Amino acid sequence: MNKSKNENQRLNNVSKWYSSRKGLDSRLVLYRARTLLPYFKGSTVLELGCADGLMTEMLVSHFKSVVAVDGSAKFCKITRDRIKVDNLEVVCCLFEELKLNQKFDTIIMAHILEHVEKPNLIISRAKTWLKDGGVILVDVPNADSIHRQAGVKMGLLKRNNELNELDKKLGHRRVYTLKTLQKDIKKTGLNIKVVGGVFLKPFTNSQIKKWWSEEMMDAFYELGKEYQEIAAEIYIVCEK
Numbered sequence: 001m002n003k004s005k006n007e008n009q010r011l012n013n014v015s016k017w018y019s020s021r022k023g024l025d026s027r028l029v030l031y032r033a034r035t036l037l038p039y040f041k042g043s044t045v046l047e048l049g050c051a052d053g054l055m056t057e058m059l060v061s062h063f064k065s066v067v068a069v070d071g072s073a074k075f076c077k078i079t080r081d082r083i084k085v086d087n088l089e090v091v092c093c094l095f096e097e098l099k100l101n102q103k104f105d106t107i108i109m110a111h112i113l114e115h116v117e118k119p120n121l122i123i124s125r126a127k128t129w130l131k132d133g134g135v136i137l138v139d140v141p142n143a144d145s146i147h148r149q150a151g152v153k154m155g156l157l158k159r160n161n162e163l164n165e166l167d168k169k170l171g172h173r174r175v176y177t178l179k180t181l182q183k184d185i186k187k188t189g190l191n192i193k194v195v196g197g198v199f200l201k202p203f204t205n206s207q208i209k210k211w212w213s214e215e216m217m218d219a220f221y222e223l224g225k226e227y228q229e230i231a232a233e234i235y236i237v238c239e240k
Contacts, residue, residue, distance in 0.1 A: 042105020
């Protein structure tokens with residue numbers, strides 16, 4: 001099986017069961033979008049990794065032109081069917097094979113770099129699609145999240161950045177720390193302008209969804225801003 005077929009198969013396996021619209025994940029997408037919103041620039045955006053389009057729905061109300069890309073044909077169909085607006089183009093393609101004839105004011109890569117085989121290649125390609133003065137917004141799960149640290153203390157993980165069963169099911173190849181994410185970005189020559197955290201997560205998704213109120217989740221979203229190094233997700237704002 002060649003590399004493209006192998007990558008397509010990995011994505012197809014995830015798209016068979018995953019939905020960003022269920023459980024705590026839907027709330028985290030909202031928090032992610034809310035966090036990145038102040039850094040949006042210009043009128044055009046490239047979203048690398050739209051999945052089933054939950055964040056895409058938010059982007060079409062903020063940008064005049066949205067290009068959403070995903071390697072899963074199923075996810076692309078779901079996004080096209082759900083978001084029928086004139087300012088959205090959905091492209092089904094692996095990032096490694098993507099060809100674009102335009103540049104963008106804002107590029108969003110949310111929960112992408114932990115999946116791809118060569119993250120530096122994807123970041124470098126994104127850089128070529130960025131307009132001068134534009135911004136690249138990167139967001140990934142955080143290996144040093146307090147819930148993963150608790151997993152180590154409980155003996156469920158050997159180290160913070162070990163792939164757990166959910167990571168493997170999602171097709172993750174790595175789990176970043178803030179330090180390793182910054183290292184990969186700096187290799188591409190991009191300038192890091194802002195770093196931060198999204199949502200302080202002391203328990204599992206299912207535990208939080210079952211027992212927490214919206215007010216509690218909102219409070220821990222605010223705490224994630226103050227304790228970025230142990231937040232559930234980390235984000236970086238990059239410029240050329």
